[in-house]
Amino acid sequence: MTRIGNSSLDILPLSLGGNVFGWTADRDASFAILDAVTAGGGDFIDTADSYSAWVPGNSGGDSERIIGEWLTSRRPDNVVVATKVSQHPDFKGLSAKNIRAAAEASLQRLGVDAIDLYYAHYDDATVPLEETVAAFGQLVTDGLVRYTAVSNYSADRIREWIGIAQASGSPLPVAIQPHYNLVHRNVVEESIVPVAEEFGLSLVPYSALASGFLTGKYRSTDAAGQASPRAKGAAKYATAQGLEILDALEGIGRAHGVSISATALAWLRVQPTVAAPIASASRVGQVADLLDGARVALTGEEIAELTRVSTWSAVAA
Numbered sequence: 084m085t086r087i088g089n090s091s092l093d094i095l096p097l098s099l100g101g102n103v104f105g106w107t108a109d110r111d112a113s114f115a116i117l118d119a120v121t122a123g124g125g126d127f128i129d130t131a132d133s134y135s136a137w138v139p140g141n142s143g144g145d146s147e148r149i150i151g152e153w154l155t156s157r158r159p160d161n162v163v164v165a166t167k168v169s170q171h172p173d174f175k176g177l178s179a180k181n182i183r184a185a186a187e188a189s190l191q192r193l194g195v196d197a198i199d200l201y202y203a204h205y206d207d208a209t210v211p212l213e214e215t216v217a218a219f220g221q222l223v224t225d226g227l228v229r230y231t232a233v234s235n236y237s238a239d240r241i242r243e244w245i246g247i248a249q250a251s252g253s254p255l256p257v258a259i260q261p262h263y264n265l266v267h268r269n270v271v272e273e274s275i276v277p278v279a280e281e282f283g284l285s286l287v288p289y290s291a292l293a294s295g296f297l298t299g300k301y302r303s304t305d306a307a308g309q310a311s312p313r314a315k316g317a318a319k320y321a322t323a324q325g326l327e328i329l330d331a332l333e334g335i336g337r338a339h340g341v342s343i344s345a346t347a348l349a350w351l352r353v354q355p356t357v358a359a360p361i362a363s364a365s366r367v368g369q370v371a372d373l374l375d376g377a378r379v380a381l382t383g384e385e386i387a388e389l390t391r392v393s394t395w396s397a398v399a400a
Contacts, residue, residue, distance in 0.1 A: 179217065
């Protein structure tokens, strides 16, 4: 098990991404995926109040509603639920009033008394950061939120948030959610990891499988004919270096009897300050690979090889 920052949240090092619930996974498929993950020991679910407002017919909060119905139906023990604020069509931005209203709406959809981990989804430069930090702190004081976190913030803004929180006595964030994987490393490793190390924060990286590229399914930059909504995003990584990374993942995974995706998750979860990579599944058949990624132990040599082949260089780019 892995502790998130200096919180009391102790989880299997895997976060099930809820972005697909109400999008590529309907209610029944979502329930089946959640059942399979928790049956396999998974206990950390990530969502956002805006998921999946981009789908025709959806209004936002769709993923939270499905998760809430599942929680009410199953009543699982010790499941940690993280959600986010700032992008819901009805709750845009990070003003104090909006944060409070959005949190209350998320609590109602999830059917829980308190949100375990509450992220500022995207930075909002139109609102003084002091106001946002104070609003998040008030949610903790009032018992609506257990711990706070930030997503998609720059290193400078994370430091600024922490400085404001320290000066005002507000709770410090315990986690950072950045875009981080084997084909997207530099910004996080150069700027975000040092902040996390300095202040004892954990990373919970999203896009851990690079929109599906790190499953090995997409080996061409031509996404034509691909039915998946994520195919275009994945195909862009099918460069010479991207294919070399897949080959290395495949060979190492074969040695452990696990998939390319499980191996990619295993590499990410052992990087400095990482607590749990976020990965989603649109069907039950994908769950076993995610759980393997939380448990398979790569050797030091295997980790070093994956780090080597995925190191960015001007030539490789």
